Amino acid sequence: MKIGFIGLGNMGAPMAANLLKAGHEVTGFDVAGVTVEGAATASSAGDAAGGKDAVITMLPDGAILRKVYEEIVPAGAAGSVFIDCSTVDVDSARAAHQMAQAKGLLSVDAPVSGGVGGAAAGTLTFMAGGSKEAFARAEPLFDIMGKKAVHCGDAGAGQSAKICNNMLLGISMIGACEAFALAEKLGLSAQSLFDVVSTSSGSCWSVNTYCPVPGVGPESPADNGYKPGFAAELMLKDLMLSQQAADSVSATTPMGARATELYDEFVAGEGRGRDFSAMIERLKQG
Numbered sequence: 001m002k003i004g005f006i007g008l009g010n011m012g013a014p015m016a017a018n019l020l021k022a023g024h025e026v027t028g029f030d031v032a033g034v035t036v037e038g039a040a041t042a043s044s045a046g047d048a049a050g051g052k053d054a055v056i057t058m059l060p061d062g063a064i065l066r067k068v069y070e071e072i073v074p075a076g077a078a079g080s081v082f083i084d085c086s087t088v089d090v091d092s093a094r095a096a097h098q099m100a101q102a103k104g105l106l107s108v109d110a111p112v113s114g115g116v117g118g119a120a121a122g123t124l125t126f127m128a129g130g131s132k133e134a135f136a137r138a139e140p141l142f143d144i145m146g147k148k149a150v151h152c153g154d155a156g157a158g159q160s161a162k163i164c165n166n167m168l169l170g171i172s173m174i175g176a177c178e179a180f181a182l183a184e185k186l187g188l189s190a191q192s193l194f195d196v197v198s199t200s201s202g203s204c205w206s207v208n209t210y211c212p213v214p215g216v217g218p219e220s221p222a223d224n225g226y227k228p229g230f231a232a233e234l235m236l237k238d239l240m241l242s243q244q245a246a247d248s249v250s251a252t253t254p255m256g257a258r259a260t261e262l263y264d265e266f267v268a269g270e271g272r273g274r275d276f277s278a279m280i281e282r283l284k285q286g
């Protein structure tokens with residue numbers, strides 16, 4: 001396939017590299033002038049999108065996505081599928097779908113889970129929203145860049161799934177941090193708490209797979225000085241998107257709201273650039 005790839009940052013560049021490795025012809029564009037070895041470089045986003053079978057975007061936020069779509073949708077070729085893998089607000093995802101639909105293009109919102117490591121290894125999980133036809137067209141590309149793609153529903157369903165998942169993750173990580181910080185004050189070893197929780201009703205990914213305490217459980221950022229991993233500011237971004245979405249549909253998310261406040265304070269303080277599980281150090285400080 002001829003693929004246009006717009007946004008070649010930490011995630012986009014390795015994803016584009018995997019498409020190249022699989023034998024696709026990739027034309028890339030990034031405002032920062034980043035290039036990917038083996039890919040053609042376009043002079044603009046419109047240039048990257050023109051005449052392609054598929055156009056993938058991997059951009060920082062919804063405002064940028066809308067601006068880029070204003071440029072690339074008019075350049076889109078008939079029969080092309082537009083796949084947005086950025087994490088953005090649900091309204092911007094739906095607006096991007098509408099723009100594509102008005103031009104008769106197929107479109108999918110397909111944010112990812114798995115981080116930079118997953119992007120490089122081709123093991124991302126895609127959460128997709130859009131028509132069955134659009135998803136079917138995008139699926140072979142998801143299979144190259146990832147290990148799993150879930151068709152969650154219509155336009156915006158991928159972003160909805162992503163922010164619900166990450167809101168739960170933010171809340172559960174704070175819960176895990178609180179439990180280990182409390183155990184320490186009670187004189188209970190982290191290893192003992194892990195052995196109990198990881199096989200009991202408190203078990204969850206934040207404990208079993210990504211324990212916020214060093215030397216306990218499978219290797220995690222805690223064992224590496226809290227180098228991300230998943231940076232606290234990216235968790236804050238997703239939590240803020242979850243609260244924006246909750247407001248827009250009058251959903252009650254008191255724990256999501258509190259998690260957002262705690263990560264906001266953490267990122268404004270010592271948390272920026274650290275893994276989101278470093279929240280435990282803040283909680284231990286009292």
Ligand code: NAD
Pocket residue numbers: 006007008009010011012029030031032034045058059060061064068085086087088112113114115116229230231234237
């Ligand atoms: P990044 O900042 O490294 O990359 C974004 C790229 O987009 C940058 O290279 C930037 O120059 C480019 N860009 C900005 N405006 C542009 C424009 N108008 N035209 C073309 N290029 C433009 O960010 P990232 O870590 O690659 O993340 C990309 C998206 O993936 C974000 O929405 C993020 O929330 C999401 N995400 C990131 C991770 C992660 O671990 N990094 C995990 C899951 C999801």
